[in-house]
Structure formats: C-alpha cells, structure tokens
Amino acid sequence: MSLPRIAYSSGEPAGIGPDLAVLLAQQAWPCELVVLGNRQLIQDRAQQLGLAVSIQAYDATRAPQQWPAGTLVLAEHALAEPCVTGQLNAANSPYVLDLLRHAGNGCLSGEFDAVMTGPVHKGVINDAGIPFSGHTEFFAELSHTKQVVMMLATEGLRVALVTTHLPLLAVPKAITKALVKSVCYILADDLSHKFGIVAPRILICGLNPHAGENGHLGREEIDHIIPAIDELQAEGMDVSGPWPADTLFQPHYLEQADAVLAMYHDQGLPVLKYRGFGQAVNITLGLPFIRTSVDHGTALDRAGTGKIDSGSANYALQTALTMVTNTHE
Numbered sequence: 001m002s003l004p005r006i007a008y009s010s011g012e013p014a015g016i017g018p019d020l021a022v023l024l025a026q027q028a029w030p031c032e033l034v035v036l037g038n039r040q041l042i043q044d045r046a047q048q049l050g051l052a053v054s055i056q057a058y059d060a061t062r063a064p065q066q067w068p069a070g071t072l073v074l075a076e077h078a079l080a081e082p083c084v085t086g087q088l089n090a091a092n093s094p095y096v097l098d099l100l101r102h103a104g105n106g107c108l109s110g111e112f113d114a115v116m117t118g119p120v121h122k123g124v125i126n127d128a129g130i131p132f133s134g135h136t137e138f139f140a141e142l143s144h145t146k147q148v149v150m151m152l153a154t155e156g157l158r159v160a161l162v163t164t165h166l167p168l169l170a171v172p173k174a175i176t177k178a179l180v181k182s183v184c185y186i187l188a189d190d191l192s193h194k195f196g197i198v199a200p201r202i203l204i205c206g207l208n209p210h211a212g213e214n215g216h217l218g219r220e221e222i223d224h225i226i227p228a229i230d231e232l233q234a235e236g237m238d239v240s241g242p243w244p245a246d247t248l249f250q251p252h253y254l255e256q257a258d259a260v261l262a263m264y265h266d267q268g269l270p271v272l273k274y275r276g277f278g279q280a281v282n283i284t285l286g287l288p289f290i291r292t293s294v295d296h297g298t299a300l301d302r303a304g305t306g307k308i309d310s311g312s313a314n315y316a317l318q319t320a321l322t323m324v325t326n327t328h329e
C-alpha cells in the first residue's frame, strides 16, 4: 500500500480547528496530512499560539509524501471575510462547506484515503441560511448514501446511535424495527471490515426508562426494538437487549460487547464523553469512504489561547490511519 493521504478539514475558522491543524503539524505522521483551510488564518493562529509551521502548498498531482514535523501541507481555500479568532461570522460559512465538499469529493475520487474533520459550528451555518445538521448527514447526502451511522469510540467503549441530530420529541416516532435492524447491519459490517472484528457483539439499549418496564413505561421496546432483536438473532447476529440504558454502561456488560447501540444522541454520547472526552473519535459508518472526527466542538472560548487538548485530534487521525490499513488488508 502506498503512503496514505488524509484530508483534515479545519472547520469553523473562528474555533479551534485551525489551532488543531497547527498542533497536528508539530508531529511527523505516517501519512501525508493535507490541511484544507486558509493560509492567512493558519499563519495568524500559529502566531497566536507561538508555534512555528512551514506551510507547503498542496499539489494533488504529486505522489503523497511524508513531511517532517513542523511542516503543514495546505490546500488553500479563500475566506469570504478575515477571521476574528473566537468570533463567529456567518459570511464564512460557505468557506466551511467548501472544505467539506473538497474533502468528501476528494475521498470519493480517490484523491484522499480518508477525511478527518475539525469542528464546525452548526448554528452559524444555519444562520447563514444553509440548512446543516452535521457532518454525518452532510457526507451522507454528498455521497448519495441512503443511510449512515454515527459511532463514537474511546478506549474500551464504542457507542453507535440509531438516531443522530434529531429533536428529542421526534425520536420515539423515528424508532422502528426496520431502522434498528438497518443500523445494526451497518454497524456490524463496518466493525467487521474497518475494525477487524469478525463477529461483532452488540448490546442494544431500550428507549424508555428501564427499557419500558414490560410496556408500563412505554411501548417502543415491545412494538419495535424487541422484534428487531429477535429477527437479527434469528439471522445469526450477536445482538442482545433491549437493555436499560442506566445500568448497561458498567464493566460487567461492556466486557462482553464490541459496541453499544443507543437509541438517541444524548442517551449514549454523554456516557462516552464522560469516559473519554479528549481521547475519543467520532466515526461515520456506512459511507463509501473513511471519515473520522474530533469528539468536541468549536470551543470558541479557547481558540488562539493555547489552552486546548489535541488528544482527540490525534486519536481521530490515528483511527483514520488504522481504518485505512484495515480496509487495504
């Protein structure tokens, strides 16, 4: 396999995505890491952080090469307006989406082996009049993929979600037998092909407190989740549940699983982030390419201050590299 070329979309310019680009460039990586962003922005942020970077213009026609620590390979994108560190500006939202289109299309064309995304600010993109609920949904649409699955992972725990960026009120209606089953297929398939887990064991949460308490606290388990689990088991998949989400996340259960499937965003992700915030990765499963991300947001309050943890960015890049290797084996 040739040297992987990984795109890093540096995300919201006012947030810590550009800082992470500068920090990542302080190390030599076993790949060509291409930062998608703006030269002036990166230079200004490096200066604010007091870190030196030598910026090299990205050349897509050249074979990927490994660069020494301190070099930042940049695919230049123009900002609409100069960025003020820490201050959102809706005029720059089209720039953020340009980075994502470059990264996604580059993965689809084979220019990049994977994309790792820096944090974007969903609110300011919508303020710019562009409907946007997250990278997960954006890349699904860009690649015409009908269904994708959000999974976050940290040492010792993987949590995938049946629903992603959905208002809580809309969640119960969205939980159907068909959806639970199709999410499990994608989860098991990617765990097997991109993580080398031959027969993934999946613990499935209920939706309601105490997994519905036999229908006394809600019927989604009886009407949808249990029938899905029964059918998946009959097909030979190693799934179990529905488990009450308040007691499932303990070593006794987790030791027997490769992933937990939560029904909605804030059922699974607070537990994952409590365990591993700063050392976790967000992965979009089911895409025709590899996409990983940091586990945190734009942290506008910390941009340019140097008071940030780049652990999740390192982990996201390392995970992308592992997935690239696994898919080539």
Ligand SMILES: NC(=O)c1ccc[n+]([C@@H]2O[C@H](COP(=O)([O-])OP(=O)(O)OC[C@H]3O[C@@H](n4cnc5c(N)ncnc54)[C@H](O)[C@@H]3O)[C@@H](O)[C@H]2O)c1
Pocket: 016, 117, 118, 119, 120, 121, 122, 123, 135, 282, 293, 294, 295, 296, 297, 298, 299, 300, 301, 302, 307, 308, 309, 310
């Ligand atoms: N991958 C992504 O694109 C992504 C992920 C999560 C949230 N977001 C978006 O980010 C925006 C802000 O969200 P939020 O305020 O809920 O979350 P946030 O992660 O930006 O901030 C939460 C807290 O954690 C701190 N923090 C975050 N990352 C840090 C780091 N690397 N090092 C040290 N401290 C860090 C922040 O300073 C803040 O105190 C929202 O628009 C949200 O949608 C984007």
Ligand SMILES: N[C@H](C(=O)O)[C@H](O)COP(=O)(O)O
Pocket: 133, 134, 135, 136, 137, 265, 269, 282, 293, 294, 295, 296
């Ligand atoms: N749910 C994600 C998290 O908590 O990390 C975050 O909103 C980012 O989602 P996308 O990867 O879809 O932007």
